[in-house]
Amino acid sequence: MKKAALALSIKAALLASMSTTAFAAEESAKVDESKLEKITVTALKRTQSIQDVPVSIATLSGEKFENMFAAGDDILTLATRVPGLYAESSNGRVAPRFYMRGLGNSDFDLAASQPVSIIMDEVVMENVVLKSFPLFDIEQVEVIRGPQGSLFGRNTTAGIIKFTSRKPSEDFDAYVKAGVGSYGLINLEGAMGGQIAEDLTARVSVLNQSKDDWIDNGFTGQKDALGGHEDQAVRLQLAYNPTADLDMLLNLHTRSYEGTSSVMRANVLTTGSNELNNLYDRDVVYYNGGMDLQDPSCEVVQNNANDCVILDSNPQAYDQDGWSLNINYDFGAFTLTSVTAMEQAEGRSKGDIDGGNPNGPGFIPFQSDTQDGADVEQFTQEIRLSSNGNGEFTWQTGFFYFDSDLTVITDPGFIPASTVNQTNETWAVFGQGTYALDDQTTVIAGLRYTEDEKGLTGYSAGFGADVEPVELSDGQVSWELMVNHKIDSDLSVYGRASNGFRAQSIQGRDIAFFGTPSVAESETIQSFEAGFKSDLLDNTVRLNGAFFHYTIDDIQLTAVGGNGNNVGLTNAGKGVGTGFELDSEIRVNENLTITAGFSYNDTELQDENLLIATCGSGACTPTDPLNENGEAYVNGNPFPNAPKTIFTTTARYAIPMNDNGELYVxxxxxxQGETNIFIYETEEYNTDGQFELGLRIGYIHYDLDMEIAVFGRNITDEDNLKAGVDFNNNTGIVNEPMTWGIEFKKNFY
Incomplete structure (x- = not known):
């Protein structure tokens, strides 16, 4: 009786914490037999109900996921769509940077490591370029918050974003989706799968996406000079299941991308203010750099190409290919899993980094026109043994190997290009066990040992010589301990303690600017989390929440700025984060479904002696204490690009149309709440209260399995500051403009 009373009290408290909409759902639940969909995840490398996993997890799938990308946006659109998750980039579509619970890495170098790991179809995408593979024909996205060092290894101190593609099946199925919209948007996607021979199934998925250039270059007079892109990708999956004990899945994928790098906008912030000023025009930039010319020896002057043909402004192009082979063999008592993968990408970006020209608008003290190219190869191998069945004790153990080679060529424009080669080899052994103390309480413990080695060699054009090689090596133990207790079938509470580390890093970008490589030692994190998961009101309301506190020793930071726009790695003594996340879904009635999520992250750097160079132009206004050299003491500052709050909500209302279809909205x-863009604080480079609103109105015909919809992204045309460049002037990078379009989708079975 006491236990039942406790469960009832907790459920009442959870419902009381929700909006009045939940009470509407309570009344509807009495007469509505529809339920929320059950969600399964693989956060612990096993297929489980999301409600049974003692980890803070959010998922995206189906209509909610697909609608985000209707306007041709890339992986960065996930930013603020999940509580606790943020993303941005100053390198365009091919180098996204992710942050979770406030922890991330603002380094724009192509060799930068990140504490948020991206895993696509069971393969880690370590390099920033590999992380940008386009998202299409996706079954589900799992956002797994907090350190994941036990099962997934180093560089997961903030968490994991896990993408799972739709897999082949024996039954034939296919779909085609076509969308057109503003700025010449064309978004074509499709897939087809089924059995092609005995024991052999296949699925091929394709994406063809393009958007016209739409930003004018006011300096050259060129109309529609930049802003567009073309992205084509194909994925072929072959599944072979000759016996009940053996299954094999081969994944082949390729991508070809051409487009515009990040659009730097000079002097769009006025000294002393973080508001976009009257020099900002979304449709116009004034570039005299960042261009490919037909004749590199010619000079471009304002409104006169001087017989030079401008081929592109801020161009960016990358090709990416990869394959993976996943093999599972059931030995009865346990299953052997092998995941072998190879990824390769090559391309380059060029940009007018100062965002303008000496003649204005606004003052630019000197020109900066830089090109970066990358050639990356990555090989991974994981072998895992896992017990079968659902007995009192289940386990898994394995071995992981990673090897990568990255060559980066940086051309500053005023001297010949410099070349840096970085290698990374790592191996790890790991294990995890789950023990059911009784029907209600489960204990999970995991342990991992990792060896990580990195090396750097290169040639500095500035010094006309090879750089001194750098070699780093580190071995670390990561662990986690979780306890999950089911109060009843609809409500559980859990606690989690986890440890992880981000391996040491080498930054070689300054070699191209008369500098030397910098190094950051490994950072380690200790995290504590307590949460609950609940399905309420006859499974019409789902409410999950987690409270966390973490401490990072030797937190890795990338100091960018100063007169030379230097990029240097450093370690702060400590970083601390505290906060919570709430994820909810409410089936108000058979026609109305609402989701809502909220996160709060309070982060703080703790290092009284850490100094960071501020804006080299002197155009910004640091608010931190400064030393005699103008460097900022950043002790007590929030982490960079760490939104203090994120709130996201969706609502879908359907109107039945006879028995054949529905009209829906x-x-x-x-x-996005208060966010500081850099490590040091200024009056200019911070934001608060930014938001985006999307809308979709469509009709679904059940018998034809067909849908047609009108969509809008950023429908209020918000101008949101997403990133900045501080060394030359008050340059900013903003979000994508309002886009409207129409989309058609047809399924075949």
């Missing part, structure tokens, strides 16, 4: 809203 779907809206989504994402809010």
């Amino acid at each position: 779907y809206g989504d809203y994402a809010y």
Whole structure:
């Protein structure tokens, strides 16, 4: 009786914490037999109900996921669509940077490591370029918050974003989706799968996406000079299941991308203010750099190409190929899993980094026109043994190997290009066990040992010589301990302690600017988390929440700025983060479904002696204490690009149309709270209250399995500051403009 009373009290408290909409759902639940969909995840490398996994997890799939990308946006659109998750880039579509619970890495170098790991179809995408592979024909996205060092290894101190593609099946199925919209948007996607021979199934998925250039270059007079892109990708999956004990899945994928790198906008912030000023025009930039010319020896002057043909402004192009082979063999008592993968990408980006020209608008003290190219190869191998069945004790253990080679060529424009080669080899052994103390309480413990080695060699054009080689090596133990207790079938509480590390890093970008490589030692994190998961009101309301606190020793930071725009790695003594996340879904009635999520992250750097160079132009206004050299003491500052709050909500209302279909309206809203863009604080480079709103109105015909919809992204045309460049002027990078379009989808079975 006491236990039942406790469960009832907790459920009542959870419901009381929700909006009045939940009470509407309570009344509807009495007469509505529809339920929320059960969600399964693989956060612990086993297929489980999300409600049974003692980890803070959010998922995206189906209509909610697909609608985000209707306007041709890339992986960065996930930013603020999940509580606790943020993303940005100053390198365009091919180098996204992710942050979770406030922890991330603002380094724009192509060799930068990140504490948020991206895993696509069971393969880690370590390099920033590999992380940008386009998302299409996706079954589900799992956002797994907090350190994941036990099962997934180093560089997961903040968490993991796990993408799972739709897999082949024996039954034939296919779909085609076509969308057109503003700025010449064309978004074509499709897939087809089924059995092609005995024991052999296949699925091929394709994406062909393009958007016209739409930003004018006011300096050269060229109309529609930049802003567009073309992205084509193909994925072929072959599944072979000759016996009940053996299954094999081969994944082949390729991508070809051409487009515009990040659009730097000079002097769009006025000294002393973080508001976009009257020099900002979304449709115009004034570039005299960042261009490919037909004749590199010619000079471009304002409004006169001087017989030079401008081929592109801020161009970016990358090709990426990869394959993976996943083999599972059931030995009865346990299953052997092998995941072998190879990834390769090559390309380059060029940009007018100062965002303008000496003649204005606004003052630019000197020109900066830089090109970076990368050639990356990555090989991974994981072998895992896992017990079968659901007995009192289950286990898994394995071995992981990673080897990568990255060559980066940086051309500053005023001297010949410099070349840096970085290698990374790592191996790890790991294990995890789950023990059911009784029907209600489960204990999970995991342990991993990792060896990580990195090396750097290169040639500095500035010094006209090879650089001194750098070699780093580190071995670390990561662990986690979780306890999950089911109060009843609809409510559970859990606690989790986890440890992880981000391996040491080498930064070689300054070699191209008369500098030397910098190094950051490994950072380690200790995290504590307590949460609950609940399905309420006859499974019409789902409410999950987690509270966390973490401490990072030797937190890795990338100091960018100063007169030379130097990029240097450093370690702060400590970083601390505290906060919580709430994820909810409410089936108000058979026609209305609402989701809502909220996160709060309070982060703080703790190092009284850490100094960071501020804006080299002197155009910004640091608010931190400064030393005699103008460097900022950043002790007590929040982490860079760590939104203090994120709020996201969606609502879908359907109107039945006889028995053959439905008309629906779907809206989504994402809010980003107070965010500091750099490590040091200024009056200019911080944001608060930014948001985007999306809308979709469509009709689904059940018998034809067909859908047609009108969509809008950023429908209020918000101008949101997403990133900045501080060394030359007050340059900013903003979000994508309002886009409207129409989309058609047809399924075949």
